[in-house]
Amino acid sequence: MIGLPAYLILGALVFSIGLFGVLTRRNAVGILLGIELMLNAVNINLVAFARFNGDVAGLVFTLFTISITVAEVAVGLAIVIAIFRVRRTVEADRLDLLRG
Amino acid sequence: MSTTVWLIPAFPLVGALLNIFFGGVIGRRAHWIAVPALAGSFLASCVLFANVVPGETLTTTLFAWVVAGDFETSVVAYIDPLTAVMLLVVTGVGALIHLYSVGYMHDDPGYARYFAYMNLFVFSMTMLVLAGNFLLLYVFWEAVGLCSYLLIGFWYTRPAAAQAGKKAFIVNRVGDFGFGLGIMWIWSAMGTLDYDRVFKGAAELPPATATGIALLLFMGACGKSAQLPLHTWLPDAMEGPTPVSALIHAATMVTAGVYMVARSRALFERSPVALEVVAWVGVATALFAATIALIQTDIKRVLAYSTVSQLGYMFTAVGLGAYAAGIFHLVTHAFFKALLFLGAGSVIHGLGGEQDLRKMGGLSSRMVTTTITTTIGALGLAGLPGLAGFFSKDEILAAAFVTGRRGIWALLLLGAFFTAFYTARMLFLAFYSGPRMTREAAHHVHEAPGVMTLPLAVLAVLTVISGVALGIPSEHGTRFARFLAPVFPVHDGGHGGFAALLVLVMAVLVFTAGIALAWVVYMAAPIRADAIGRPKTVVHALLLNAYYVDPLYDRVIVRPLLALSEFLARVFDLRLIDGLVNALGRSVVVWAAGIRHLQTGYTVNYALTMLAGAVAILAFLLSR
Numbered sequence: 001m002i003g004l005p006a007y008l009i010l011g012a013l014v015f016s017i018g019l020f021g022v023l024t025r026r027n028a029v030g031i032l033l034g035i036e037l038m039l040n041a042v043n044i045n046l047v048a049f050a051r052f053n054g055d056v057a058g059l060v061f062t063l064f065t066i067s068i069t070v071a072e073v074a075v076g077l078a079i080v081i082a083i084f085r086v087r088r089t090v091e092a093d094r095l096d097l098l099r100g
Numbered sequence: 101m102s103t104t105v106w107l108i109p110a111f112p113l114v115g116a117l118l119n120i121f122f123g124g125v126i127g128r129r130a131h132w133i134a135v136p137a138l139a140g141s142f143l144a145s146c147v148l149f150a151n152v153v154p155g156e157t158l159t160t161t162l163f164a165w166v167v168a169g170d171f172e173t174s175v176v177a178y179i180d181p182l183t184a185v186m187l188l189v190v191t192g193v194g195a196l197i198h199l200y201s202v203g204y205m206h207d208d209p210g211y212a213r214y215f216a217y218m219n220l221f222v223f224s225m226t227m228l229v230l231a232g233n234f235l236l237l238y239v240f241w242e243a244v245g246l247c248s249y250l251l252i253g254f255w256y257t258r259p260a261a262a263q264a265g266k267k268a269f270i271v272n273r274v275g276d277f278g279f280g281l282g283i284m285w286i287w288s289a290m291g292t293l294d295y296d297r298v299f300k301g302a303a304e305l306p307p308a309t310a311t312g313i314a315l316l317l318f319m320g321a322c323g324k325s326a327q328l329p330l331h332t333w334l335p336d337a338m339e340g341p342t343p344v345s346a347l348i349h350a351a352t353m354v355t356a357g358v359y360m361v362a363r364s365r366a367l368f369e370r371s372p373v374a375l376e377v378v379a380w381v382g383v384a385t386a387l388f389a390a391t392i393a394l395i396q397t398d399i400k401r402v403l404a405y406s407t408v409s410q411l412g413y414m415f416t417a418v419g420l421g422a423y424a425a426g427i428f429h430l431v432t433h434a435f436f437k438a439l440l441f442l443g444a445g446s447v448i449h450g451l452g453g454e455q456d457l458r459k460m461g462g463l464s465s466r467m468v469t470t471t472i473t474t475t476i477g478a479l480g481l482a483g484l485p486g487l488a489g490f491f492s493k494d495e496i497l498a499a500a501f502v503t504g505r506r507g508i509w510a511l512l513l514l515g516a517f518f519t520a521f522y523t524a525r526m527l528f529l530a531f532y533s534g535p536r537m538t539r540e541a542a543h544h545v546h547e548a549p550g551v552m553t554l555p556l557a558v559l560a561v562l563t564v565i566s567g568v569a570l571g572i573p574s575e576h577g578t579r580f581a582r583f584l585a586p587v588f589p590v591h592d593g594g595h596g597g598f599a600a601l602l603v604l605v606m607a608v609l610v611f612t613a614g615i616a617l618a619w620v621v622y623m624a625a626p627i628r629a630d631a632i633g634r635p636k637t638v639v640h641a642l643l644l645n646a647y648y649v650d651p652l653y654d655r656v657i658v659r660p661l662l663a664l665s666e667f668l669a670r671v672f673d674l675r676l677i678d679g680l681v682n683a684l685g686r687s688v689v690v691w692a693a694g695i696r697h698l699q700t701g702y703t704v705n706y707a708l709t710m711l712a713g714a715v716a717i718l719a720f721l722l723s724r
Binding site for chain 2: 031
């Protein structure tokens, strides 16, 4: 029987990998993928707690997260395409119009 | 009854509002609103006068005005014989002067504006007289000041008129500052501003408090009634249209100070010091202004200084406790001084705007009605036995004599001599001596239209009859004093016997001497224009320049204040205040220049910062 900590560790690992991707990727699409990983790490945590505490609220929340994530990806990719049309690049560190 | 009371100010208020808001449409027909408004107000005053019950004070409340905690003030009218008399004078003389204005102002471009201001003034003045508490009194005290300012500066395109308006407003401000303080002191000492309760409570005031309050109130009276040292605005106020001078700066508004002191006699009587100050300021002003009037060359300025001087008489009377005599002089003065101003206005009108006595003369044959009525007014002012001014001035002189103030009596007698002289001088120079105007001007001299001569005639009749009808002294005071007896107790035994006769004879002698001297100087031999009003001695120059009070104030007060303001504006405000604000702004810019580099624009950097922040918060929470 695998215990709760194992799931939490898995979740933390996935979150960290996602975060690492967000911070190191230069391609905007890559950053979006990283965010996707981080959100799914949260989903793992929610499902694990729902399973071990016997509370379905976590499952419901996960369903919400998944649907919102879909919307987020759709919007995010749309933005990336819009940026690409204007700047002919999706390299995140070349998009610095807001520099002070 | 209470409806009648409120009708008195309501008529002119409605008239003023109509002419203010629809003046453009009404235009030349403005007098069809303004004059009937005054007539209605006068009729209502007559009804009120007929219904005043002696010995009873009627108060009627229109609405509660300010209610804040334990402070409560209403718009309330306070009606006793004094109020009734004042209302009759204000609306009666006001109506006559409104009628006169129809002729005097007939071709003025600001016709509707003129009548709007005049109606507004009468509204404010009637409210001032009706007011039943000090706060309401103060509001309308300021309102008449505002109307005075508007009307002095009526011809605002003339710099002198605009300047005179400002001067009147600012000099009054000085007095009103004290007046306001006095009213606040009344509130803090007694917790009420209602006449009834203040006058009842005055008896228990500590004398020092009463003196302070009375002197502060008198400071306001000095400003409004042009007494020393705040008299300088009234002669300059002659820049306004002549009917305005007649109504506001002779007959009604300037007497508000006398009215206020008489009304608040309970406060003043608590303080012998304050009464003494009132009396002596009155005497000093009476003499001071009378001497200046001796030598002025502008017909309106002679009358203006005469007004200041006569107001001094009223204050002396009030200061001596002869309230009825002071108010009686106020009433008769309103008649004959309004008459004199309107007569002077008629002369100015006939001469096409000429106000200089040196360029007048010989008008008696060309302007008959004006000459006759103005002569009656002048004799009334000078004190011809039988006319109004004689009786009212005699009352004041007698009051000074019988209260044992022989010094004041002698000074007032001297003032009466001056009065007779300058009045006769003005009359001779304008009407009776040989003409000195240019041939061109002489050709155009014409009598005023009937709408102007009618008020002159009415005022002349009033000057003749009011003295005999109301002012004949008896054992129990004059008829006028008996009417006011519920408000002001009559001093019995003042008349009769040797003292009264002496006062009377001296007054007649002084009158005769003044007229005779003026005759010798100005009528006995033909006089050349350039010989009048030209300083021959130092005294002449001193009087012609009104004792150099204006230059003195200019040097001592106006210029240092202007320099201080200049310093505050140019140096203190621009350098220090603005400097501080600008320094703050610049320091923000400097700081921002350093901090803006944190904003790299790289999303990744922001994400990393967020991670660092999240880790820091987590670490902090875990370490607790």
